[in-house]
Amino acid sequence: MFEGFDPVILARAQFAFTMSFHIIFPAFSIGLASYLAVLEALWLWTGRDVFLNLFNYWLKIFAIAFGMGVVSGIVMSYQFGTNWSAFSDKAGPIIGPLMAYEVLTAFFLEAGFLGVMLFGLERVGPRLHFFATLMVAIGTLFSAFWILSANSWMQTPTGYTINAAGQFVAADWWKVIFNPSFPYRLVHMVLAAYLTTAFVVGAVGAWHLLKDTRLPGPRVMFSMAMWMATLVAPLQILAGDQHGLNTLEHQPTKIMAMEGHFESHPHGAPLILFGIPSQAEGRVNYAIEIPKLGSLILKHDLNAPMAGLDTVPRENWPPVPVTFWSFRIMVGIGFLMLGLGLLSLFMRFRGKFYESRFLHIFALAMGPAGFIAVLAGWVTTETGRQPFTVFGLLRTSDSVSPLAAPAVASSLIAFAIVYFLVFAAGTIYLLRLMAVPPHHDEQGPAGNVPSRAAGITPAVGATASGRAS
Amino acid sequence: MIDIAVVWAFIIAFSVFVYVVMDGFDLGLGMLFPLFPKKEDRDVMMNSVAPVWDGNETWLVLGGGGLMAAFPLAYAVLMPALYTPMIVMLLGLVFRGVAFEFRWRTTRERNLWDIAFAGGSLMATLAQGVALGAILQGITVNGRHYGGGWWDWLTPFSVLTGLALMAGYGLLGATWLVLKTEGALRDRAYRLSWWLLFAMLAAIGLVSIATPFLDAEYARRWFAWPNIILTAPVPIAVAAITALLMRSLAAKQDYRPFFLSLALFALSYAGLGISMWPYIVPRSITIWQAASPDNSLHFMSYGVAVLVPIILGYTAWAYYVFRGKVRAGAGYH
Numbered sequence: 166m167f168e169g170f171d172p173v174i175l176a177r178a179q180f181a182f183t184m185s186f187h188i189i190f191p192a193f194s195i196g197l198a199s200y201l202a203v204l205e206a207l208w209l210w211t212g213r214d215v216f217l218n219l220f221n222y223w224l225k226i227f228a229i230a231f232g233m234g235v236v237s238g239i240v241m242s243y244q245f246g247t248n249w250s251a252f253s254d255k256a257g258p259i260i261g262p263l264m265a266y267e268v269l270t271a272f273f274l275e276a277g278f279l280g281v282m283l284f285g286l287e288r289v290g291p292r293l294h295f296f297a298t299l300m301v302a303i304g305t306l307f308s309a310f311w312i313l314s315a316n317s318w319m320q321t322p323t324g325y326t327i328n329a330a331g332q333f334v335a336a337d338w339w340k341v342i343f344n345p346s347f348p349y350r351l352v353h354m355v356l357a358a359y360l361t362t363a364f365v366v367g368a369v370g371a372w373h374l375l376k377d378t379r380l381p382g383p384r385v386m387f388s389m390a391m392w393m394a395t396l397v398a399p400l401q402i403l404a405g406d407q408h409g410l411n412t413l414e415h416q417p418t419k420i421m422a423m424e425g426h427f428e429s430h431p432h433g434a435p436l437i438l439f440g441i442p443s444q445a446e447g448r449v450n451y452a453i454e455i456p457k458l459g460s461l462i463l464k465h466d467l468n469a470p471m472a473g474l475d476t477v478p479r480e481n482w483p484p485v486p487v488t489f490w491s492f493r494i495m496v497g498i499g500f501l502m503l504g505l506g507l508l509s510l511f512m513r514f515r516g517k518f519y520e521s522r523f524l525h526i527f528a529l530a531m532g533p534a535g536f537i538a539v540l541a542g543w544v545t546t547e548t549g550r551q552p553f554t555v556f557g558l559l560r561t562s563d564s565v566s567p568l569a570a571p572a573v574a575s576s577l578i579a580f581a582i583v584y585f586l587v588f589a590a591g592t593i594y595l596l597r598l599m600a601v602p603p604h605h606d607e608q609g610p611a612g613n614v615p616s617r618a619a620g621i622t623p624a625v626g627a628t629a630s631g632r633a634s
Numbered sequence: 635m636i637d638i639a640v641v642w643a644f645i646i647a648f649s650v651f652v653y654v655v656m657d658g659f660d661l662g663l664g665m666l667f668p669l670f671p672k673k674e675d676r677d678v679m680m681n682s683v684a685p686v687w688d689g690n691e692t693w694l695v696l697g698g699g700g701l702m703a704a705f706p707l708a709y710a711v712l713m714p715a716l717y718t719p720m721i722v723m724l725l726g727l728v729f730r731g732v733a734f735e736f737r738w739r740t741t742r743e744r745n746l747w748d749i750a751f752a753g754g755s756l757m758a759t760l761a762q763g764v765a766l767g768a769i770l771q772g773i774t775v776n777g778r779h780y781g782g783g784w785w786d787w788l789t790p791f792s793v794l795t796g797l798a799l800m801a802g803y804g805l806l807g808a809t810w811l812v813l814k815t816e817g818a819l820r821d822r823a824y825r826l827s828w829w830l831l832f833a834m835l836a837a838i839g840l841v842s843i844a845t846p847f848l849d850a851e852y853a854r855r856w857f858a859w860p861n862i863i864l865t866a867p868v869p870i871a872v873a874a875i876t877a878l879l880m881r882s883l884a885a886k887q888d889y890r891p892f893f894l895s896l897a898l899f900a901l902s903y904a905g906l907g908i909s910m911w912p913y914i915v916p917r918s919i920t921i922w923q924a925a926s927p928d929n930s931l932h933f934m935s936y937g938v939a940v941l942v943p944i945i946l947g948y949t950a951w952a953y954y955v956f957r958g959k960v961r962a963g964a965g966y967h
Contacts, residue, residue: 229735235688236731240724242695245702246713247720253713254778257706258930265703265934268696269941276692277948280685281955288955330778332706334927566714567776572784576721583725587732587750594739610738 175573176248176565179580181547183240185540186584190234192539195309195355196362197227198302200389201282205295214605215381222382222603223366226595228283228610233591235276237584248573252554252564259325259333259341260315267311275304283610306355313354317347319555320546321415333555345415349408350546356401357542360502361535363393367505368532371525373602378519382603388518391528394506402499406462412549413463416556418477419549422488424459425449426473434459434471439493442485447474449489483551491544498538505531638932639925642704643914645938649700651903653693655896660687662807664730664755665800666826667748675819676748682814682960684734689949691727703934707778708914708924714780715773719761719787726757756800763799767792770909771848775918791844798837802899805830809892814960820888827883827891835876838902842869845909849917852909868905875901 201223208216242264245253253261281289281297289297324340325333335341370387373380413420421427425437427447436459440452460469474482505527512518550556554564660683670676683690702709713720733751737744764787771791774782808830811823846853856865875897882890914921925931 229739232688232732232735235691236728239691239695239727239731242698243713243720243724246698246709247717248714250710250714250780251778253702254706254710257702257709258926261699261703261706261709261926262930262934264699265696266937268692268699269937269945272692272695273689273941273945273949276689277945277952279688280952284685285955328927330707332927335929335933338929338933566717567779567781568714568717569784572717576717579721579725583728587728590736590743591732594736597739 170570170574172568172570172573173562173565175570175577176568177561179248179573179577180244182577183237183244183580183584185543186588187234187237187241188539188543189536190230190237191305191308192358192361192536193365194227194231194234195305195358196360197223197230197365198298198305199359200362200366201227202295202298202302203389205298209291209295215385218603218605218607219382219386221607221609222598224283224609226598229591229595229598231275231279233588237588240580247576248566248568249554249564250566252559255331255559255564256319256333256555259318259335262335263311263315263318263342267308267315271304271308271311273304274307275301278304286609309355309358310351313351314342314344314347317350318342318344320344320350320550321346322555322558333558346408346411349404349411353401353404353408353542356397356404357535357539359393360397360401361539363390363397364502364528364531364533364535366390367394367528368530369599371528372599374519375522375525375529377602380602382607384519386603387525387528391506391509391513391518394502395510396506398499398502398506402503405496405499410463412546416550417472418474418481418483419488419546420463421472421474421477422483422485422549423492423545424463425452425485425489426459426471427485428475429471429473430460431470433457433461433466433468434463434473436462440489442489444482444485481552483549488545488549491541491548495538495541495545498534498541501531502534502538638928638935639922641935642700642925642931643912643921646697646700646704647903647907649693649696651900653690653697654899654903656690656693657687658803658899659683659806659810659892660690661730661755661759662803662805663810664751664807665759665804666807666811667752667755669826670819670822673744678815678819678960679811680734680737680751682810685956686952687731687734689952691731694727700934704926704931705914705921705924706926708919710778711773711775711780711915711919712769715782716765716768716787717784719765719768723758723761723765726754726759726761729754730758759800759803760796763796764788764792766799766906767795770795770845770906770916772917773915775915791848794837794840794844798834798841801830801833801837802902805834805895806892806899809895813889813892816959816961824883824886831876831879831883831895834898838872838898842905851917855909865908868901868908872898872901 201220204216204220204223207213208220245260278297278300281294282301285297286294318341321344322333323344324335324337326336328334366386367390370383370385370390373383374387378384409420409423424434425440425442426434427442427449433456435454435456437449437452437454440449440454442449457467460471461467463469463471474485508524508527509518512521512524518524552561553559554561663679663683667676667679670679698709701712729750730752731754733747733754737747737751740747767789768787771789773780774786805827808823808827812820812827815823846856855861875894879891879894879898882894910916912920912922914924
């Protein structure tokens, strides 16, 4: 079985599958860790129980999501070697140290303080506990920093030389780490993680407000989430635009694929809204396009000439249909997020923020939007840089391990079965937790420890405890 | 002049050892789950590692990531050679990792996640042991790539090392329970420790006998004059530690057996190092051939020098926070 399959395609399918499952969890836990830090800070500062209840409520959800992120992440750290050994040998001297720094500065920090964050409030007291929460949140951001630096270097490699063994060697670590696309990708991804979390929190809040608009916890979380949507969605669109301009400069073929620009346009390129790109025919069929707008967006000039894929040898074309469509899904969701953010602002000023069923249903429907946008965005950037692993320098087909197709096919099937079972169960448990509103005296993961209220109330809490939560 | 490749060989060996020390007991504890059918016992067992397992497994990521960074050629040759054991290990770690959270979220399927926890721990342990045997018995190298097939790893010797590691992690798990629990649970763990100690000693003996037959170089390394002056203390120390361990088990000194078991591991590990040195892929690739360019190693050395002591510090703090016996009902969930 499987002898006829292309081992490169199988290895790519396995990486794409395991990576897509993995990225869902960090996208959520980066944002959620920061949100938890904010909630705990607000609790320490105001002493209001509602913040502690929300903190404990989301902490239980965080524990599950983080656990799934950890186990799916260990898989990733070994898959470079198992399936992309030629890449590991050649790019290891550069990518390896960046990932080693991720482990040293981020993974250990998260893992080291996670236990205290989840189970240690009673043992260490609120202030030290807040420190642990902060360390976990900072750890998730450090992790994003290093892994996005590594990914960005593969997209826009700078600061390297190539040695006699054909390995990439750093000539200037500063240029390796802060390669041209890194700052844009980092900002874009961290904002994406924050938005993803905000829309999940918002949807959970909306779900409970639909049933009872007076619940204090859902009111607070819904309001916080919608502020994030209102403020961060426009920022994200701006960041995405800047990221696109950077890509145009450094990876023009990716932009050509995203835009569906098979042909060059010497007198201003159109913006193709929709259409059916055909890789074989080299054109976009049934295209609905706005003349000159493509040049205006990408070059800020209606008549700027834009080169198309016809200037690039066919063997260097990325798969256009996937890149084209995933990009549109991401952008479409981005604008829907903006729409919800603006609507929520409007409802706030109208005083119907907590009552508008339409707003709540809209927010509920947008709950998974961040995940879909993150996946679509990564599909865009990763298929758009094909057929290279290190852009322009190392081809994907030269990166793969010398493994027979049956080996990779078997592991791919095993991953598919295990991931669907395990992560489906995890998702059900997450949804089950979210289906119940946070209540008064909400317990964290350390739930069945007999509570010693005096030990966990912050100093200000003593005076503020009478205040309504 | 310091040889940076040697330094990094020790750093990688150190992280793999810390991984074995830290994750060994929680994998072992997972494998012992079926022997403790009572829900209360399982809750206590799970809670004795719940706050720290994640940090423990991070050392595995450092071992893998560090190998890629410091010895990319070795990483590139070993991982495809060990393809199946690696995938099995990763899937095992998925099962047992999620079980930590999932089993508290359901009553109906709790048994299912207990099976996943035990089964996943067993898969991961067996795979790690098999991988170790596969490395020791030698790997076909073709240029800068792995040159063998995808079943080469499976031999009687690799199965033996797989079983040996199961016994070893099992002993660590049982002595950890002795350290962290009380009452009937602890008494049970004491009895298991005896059995697992005998199993581990048998495993050490068998692997030690089999290894010299794998390659004449291993035999020379251990038994030829004057090497034997350096190698003879290893088995002597194993005997001494075993005697101490038996005494502490007999005297029921709760905290000692765990640390003495770790000492047994350290000695076995040192023995392994003696056999392998200076190869990172035995008989084919030395640490110098596999090493990353100096500037990659130097760049990471700063990070390791500054960060590893800090990491060890806050890891120790986390263990300190959750010190002492875990009591039934006083769970963390």
